[in-house]
Amino acid sequence: MSTAEITRPGCDTLFTAICSLLSEGSETLEPIELFEVMRTQTSARGYTDEPVSDEDVHRILEAATWAPNANNRQLWEFIVIRDAAVKKGLADLYRKSLALIIDSAPGDVAAFDSRTAPKAMIRWSMNLAETLEDVPVIVVVGWDLAGSPHSPDGIFKVFRDETVYTGVMPAVQNLMLAARGLGLGTCLTTVANIYEGKVKELLEVPASVRLVAMIPVGYPTEPFSPRKRIPVAEKLHADRW
Ligand SMILES: Cc1cc2nc3c(=O)[nH]c(=O)nc-3n(C[C@H](O)[C@H](O)[C@H](O)COP(=O)(O)O)c2cc1C
Numbered sequence: 555m556s557t558a559e560i561t562r563p564g565c566d567t568l569f570t571a572i573c574s575l576l577s578e579g580s581e582t583l584e585p586i587e588l589f590e591v592m593r594t595q596t597s598a599r600g601y602t603d604e605p606v607s608d609e610d611v612h613r614i615l616e617a618a619t620w621a622p623n624a625n626n627r628q629l630w631e632f633i634v635i636r637d638a639a640v641k642k643g644l645a646d647l648y649r650k651s652l653a654l655i656i657d658s659a660p661g662d663v664a665a666f667d668s669r670t671a672p673k674a675m676i677r678w679s680m681n682l683a684e685t686l687e688d689v690p691v692i693v694v695v696g697w698d699l700a701g702s703p704h705s706p707d708g709i710f711k712v713f714r715d716e717t718v719y720t721g722v723m724p725a726v727q728n729l730m731l732a733a734r735g736l737g738l739g740t741c742l743t744t745v746a747n748i749y750e751g752k753v754k755e756l757l758e759v760p761a762s763v764r765l766v767a768m769i770p771v772g773y774p775t776e777p778f779s780p781r782k783r784i785p786v787a788e789k790l791h792a793d794r795w
Contacts, residue, residue: 586735591731591734591735592731593780593781594734594778594779594780594781595730595731595733595734595740595778595781596778596779596780596781597678597740597741597742598739598740598741598770598772598774598775598776599678599679599681599682599741600678600681600682600685600774600775600776601685601688601689601690601739601770601772601773601774601775602772602773602774602775603688603690604690604772604773605690606690606691606738606771606772606773610733610736610738611634611691611693611771613732613736614729614732614733614736614738614771615632615634615693615729617728617729617731617732618630618632618695618725618726618728618729618732619725619728620728621724621725621727621728622724623721623724623725624717624720624721625703627701627702627703629697629698629699629701629702629717629721630695630696630697630698630721630722630725631695631696631697631698631763632693632694632695632696633693633694633695633696633757633759634691634692634693635691635692635693635694635757636690636691638687640756640757641686641687641688641689641692642687643756644686644687644692644694644746644753644756644768645683645686645687647746647749647752647753647756648682648683648686648743648745648746648768649683649684649686650749651745651746651747651748651749652679652680652683652745654748655745655748656676682741682743682770686770689770689771689772690771690772691770691771691772692768692769692770692771693729693768693769693771694753694757694765694767694768694769695722695725695726695729695765695766695767695768695769696722696759696763696764696765696766697717697718697721697722697763697764697766698760698762698763699714699718699762699763699764700760700762700763702714702717704717718764718766719766722766722767723766723767726742726766726767726769729769730742730769733771734778737773738771738772738773738774739770739771739772739773739774739778740769740770740771741769741770742767742769743767743768743769743770744766744767744768746768747765747766750764750765753765753768
């Protein structure tokens with residue numbers, strides 16, 4: 555389904571503001587409603603070779619920086635990768651990491667809830683691994699501990715370690731939602747963190763920065779579709795568990 559086909563039922567003022575922020579400057583896409591963006595921002599693991607403009611990359615990164623973050627220190631860093639050799643290096647490390655994970659995963663995937671579709675996900679993950687160097691843009695997101703108020707040991711170590719992920723992930727989510735709003739696919743990936751040291755070496759990242767996520771960005775080969783989720787009612791607890 556293209557964004558143009560998605561209806562935009564009665565956006566209230568807030569939604570309208572967000573829709574117009576997401577769509578401002580976009581010549582090809584109609585704004586789509588915020589909840590529809592969230593419902594259909596599925597992980598894209600196949601991409602066309604249609605280029606992604608610098609302007610769109612800037613817009614989704616700017617949206618990323620609107621995320622909440624501890625103390626508003628904004629310790630996130632974004633590396634935008636378009637260079638073919640660097641993408642190839644990342645793709646090699648991604649494949650190596652994924653192979654390691656698949657080899658050590660429990661064999662009985664059929665035991666999972668079918669609504670989580672682990673088999674299809676592994677097949678799709680392989681597709682991304684095999685084509686990662688061809689994705690127009692890869693964004694690597696990191697967190698610079700040099701600016702962290704917490705000491706690397708003692709009582710505040712727990713906050714320091716925790717904020718590496720809690721600090722970055724809201725920004726990553728904003729980035730992916732903004733991309734979806736522009737008709738761009740993304741996939742939050744972390745498997746290459748297994749080889750974080752090698753990724754840092756490849757990208758010449760300073761020692762104080764931890765890498766958290768690698769996000770391919772491009773126009774997806776598959777249409778955006780509703781997310782496959784267990785109904786809220788099965789996850790809901792009123793007042794007590
Ligand atoms: C912390 C985290 C790490 C993830 N790492 C990967 C990854 O390394 N590779 C991948 O293909 N997908 C990865 N995903 C995407 C999930 O597999 C995906 O969100 C999930 O299967 C639900 O599918 P959907 O996003 O299409 O709704 C990750 C998601 C999260 C939240």
